[in-house]
Amino acid sequence: MSDGGANNGVSYAIDARGLTKIYDGRAVVDHVDIQVPRGKIYGFLGPNGSGKTTSIRLLCGLLTPDDGTGSCLGMDLRTHAAQIKRRVGYMTQRFSLWDDLSIRENLQFVTEMYGLDRPRERAQDALKALGLAERAEQLAGQLSGGWKQRLSLAACTIHNPDLLLLDEPTAGVDPKARREFWDEIHRLAASGLTVLVSTHYMDEAERCHEIIYMAYGKIVARGSVDDVIGHAGLSTWALYARDLNALRRELEKDPAVSTLASFGESLHVSGTDAKALEAALKGYETQPGFAAERIATSLEDVFIHYMAGVKDNFA
Amino acid sequence: MTQEGKKIREGFSLRRAYALMKKEFIQLKRDKMTLRMIVMIPIIQILLFGYALNNDPKHLPTAVLAQDHSVFARSFVAGLVNTDYFAVTREPKSAAAAQRLLREGQVQFVVTIPENFGRDIVRGQKPQALIEADATDPTAISGPIAAAQGVFSTAFARDFTGPLAYLKGRQGSLSVEVHRMYNPEGFTRYNILPGLMGIILTMTGIMMTAMAITRERERGTMENLLSMPVRPLEVMIGKIMPYVLIGYIQAAIIVFLGEALFGVPVIGSLVLLSAVLVVFIACNLALGYLLSASAQNQTQAIQMSIMVLMPSILLSGFLFPFRGMPHWAQDIGSFLPATYFIRISRGILLKGDGFMDIWQNFWPLLAFMVVITVIATKRYRQTLD
Ligand SMILES: Nc1ncnc2c1ncn2[C@@H]1O[C@H](COP(=O)(O)OP(=O)(O)OP(=O)(O)O)[C@@H](O)[C@H]1O
């Protein structure tokens, strides 16, 4: 077993090319290339139904690809699914531990499934680390949503995997727990673990080394957050006016504007053509209380811009 | 981390199978409703079928073919009715009509009073009457026939007075003809009980395993299970073992209640029966496991289980004598494990059959078990596709 796919001197934990999954004649994941170097944290973003979960399932051998090739930790996806499973930790989007087992029983069961020694001690250690030692005998189904997520994370890392595939692990988790979660992810990555994590939170995207943005089954953008923002070539302005709603209605019709978002006191507009947008904004200066201020484009602006663009391509 | 990797075992792991089994037991333990059903199903079924175990049925439908209309003939029939065993429901006009009634199961007995019945009595010749019985249920007819023999000594008491007093004490005779052709296997009422064992084990075995697996799929826990390095055979063993125990519990309830409440005898070896049980239970569990591969949810699992259960009830020889069924039905029945198990359990419990006696029905069960298990593990999908 080699120690991972190597390419241009970079060792990849995930190296998949042309991955495709077809449901009912529709390519839900459409010739997707995903490369994640070892020890890195990659964020997987995209609107609902874009194919993130399906891609992750393809990567951990839960689905058979209809096309494409790939390897995880240097092992072929199609032929070595069983070996890959031993070294990958997968956290499902939907809570998938056993509701009618206690927290301890769940952790111990997972430990035993990976064939690890001392399952009792390991489960106990995980319980302590989680801070759930006192509630160990409570049924997992009775936990709150956030605690379920934290238990799932503990369960999928209990066998010290080399690759973590996390599908929206922090959905419904409170800010403090989220921060702890990300600190933990970074600590694990520092020790060599590779992480692919899907999320809808922009602040989490910024905590990743790189992000992959997917829409309608295709990868639309990838790279570091700054790269992705830079490549989008958007210029963004914050606008102020006495009647923001009226201004918004006008701007919606303006061809120079590609995305619009209301932010309380202000309106953020972005456009791909900086000059055209600036010129267009000049036309609104007569509006009462109008003010315009050039601001940095955010990741969210970029994503919304992409979503609109891809939709046009598909229409 | 690589050290960790080395500790992970390759191939089939008994420990993993054991852990899966433990998990199933814990889940079962917490499912109080299912636990109750496991015990209640055999109890309720036995009580429901209990009436059929009633071993001394009365007022059985009888056709009287009277070719003689003397007072003696009428006395004889009245005597039969007075035994409480016979209820004259038909009076066919010809022997052919009487045979048809018997064949169609409309009557249990045909009593034929020959011509000259009265004349023979008066002449001091021994009177003859014929009773033909449907032997579909031999235990049901033994009581009535014995009682009918006695009728000759009592029925004519009133008639043998005055000038006929000299006839007193002369025993008439009854010739009895039991038509075995309707039941060459000697199907008895007791047969219900070992049969019920086969049916209940089929029902709970198939349904419970099919549900145990589709439940994982429905709740989304299957995705988790499949993402871990678990082998199909391990899952199968882990899922099936708890239900083997349950099958034994149910079988024990049936044998115990059958004996305690209805006096159904246990003639053969319970050890031999236990050995057969393990194979039969495994057959059903593997079948349930196989069905679950195609079921998306628990409702579908139940519906598919019923598709196996219905023929097992109707075509296995549980309700109707197997050899009496049309050939196509026998052919279907030959592909049901219950058919073979019911024969074996009847043989052991009611006739005291030994291993050599049951072998011809035991090897098909073994074959079923192997074939179904192999197909089930092959069909088990290790992906979510
Ligand atoms: N088993 C399936 N059968 C048919 N279609 C499916 C199946 N699973 C997913 N899909 C479709 O594939 C598409 C992608 O789904 P997927 O779950 O991968 O999206 P996602 O990016 O994870 O979305 P979300 O952010 O909402 O979790 C959706 O349109 C979905 O309807």
Ligand SMILES: [Mg+2]
């Ligand atoms: Mg998803």
